[in-house]
Amino acid sequence: MVEVVRFIGKNIVEENARLAEKLRRLYNEAGVKVFEFLGGPGSGKTSVIERLVERMLRDYRPDEIGYIGGDIATTLDTERIARYGVRHVQINTGGTCHLEVPHVEAAIRALGGAEALRRLKVLIIENVGNLICPFNFPLGAHARVLVADVAEGEDKFVKHPLSTRASDVIVINKVDIAGAVDVDVEKLVRDARSLNPRAPIVLVSARTGQGIEELYRVLMELAGSGG
Template sequence: MKMDSWEKIVSVEKDLIQANEELADENKNYFKNRGIRAIEFLGNIGSGKTSLIAKIIEKVKDKYNIAVINGDIAGDPTDIERLGVSTIQINTGGECHLDAKYIRPFVEKLPSETNLCFIENVGNLICPFEFPLGCEHRVVVVGLTDGPFIIRKHPVTFRIATVAVINKLDLQEFLDNDPKKLVEDCKSINPKAAVVLTSAKTGKGIEELIKVLNL
């Protein structure tokens, strides 16, 4: 069969996605065997992923030995180290998502006592969805500042979310963006995902998020 170049691209992409899924399953087993609970956060740059992870860490750090793997195209390590947890910064240099193979060597370097690992994916709502890493949760974060169409314009990403977080609730009075409508959008795309409303600034919803993640 003669394939035109578009079909070839689609075919290569399918292979990549399938290979990634197999490696994600391997990562899942690896986490399980090492007794590490792994939780991925994804969402646009600035939606509040790091801030939410920091807020969760503040509340559960006495219960777990925590590590954070933080993916960015470029940037400095996050200020999460101040919380006394192990942090690994991955700068992809251009790749718009992490994938299962890429993170594995970093995961293998986690301190032996680690039993909870947050992985923050590269900031955007498009590329990471097709590349699971093998984590038990995929937490998709949007900020109220992302506008009213942010969920319905990214259905593919919300379909793979196990938890959807609508953050920056403290800014509601300044914005023409009704969080209830965002919750409805999310429920209609993915009725199975838990939806949590938060403010990483005031701490609103963080306890609920911790409960939903069973931490």
């Protein structure tokens, strides 16, 4: 029985990976840049996205930006992003701790399908708040962005090495309060770099806007190179 469960689980992950490649081809055919944001509850994913959308609106019209909000319940985060006038849809998993490709496919249909996707320039996917499960289920994005915050402690990256290694961009958020919570940001950077030497690391404060311009530049460069 145990072996059967492991075999099924492996197949689910492998099947999702195959479907994620199909989604990536759909994004590329539509000409839309897709960024997936991942991180634990309270890390500030939505706040970072809000700041990022504000920056994007200097280059894109609201209807050229899309947002898919993933959560177990409520529409609270999506309501925050919807205030900017961008195309948006909420996916409530009802208990599943991560988004999977069928969730995103359903969200794209809700946005208007492939035709609507072609009218977008940027699509942001905010995954369910979780530092473990979502990283095993890619969604075809051009860049997967890990958001961690200083209040989570200096050991966040070493406690979650697989998630850190699987990220294309690492955001350390709330750096403006590092002193107040007695966290060494340089140690966080060293730990992240030792686990993932390829990913850009961006120090951000969603509250003050610090680092948002750099994050925007990094994401656009990654999307331009195909992720």
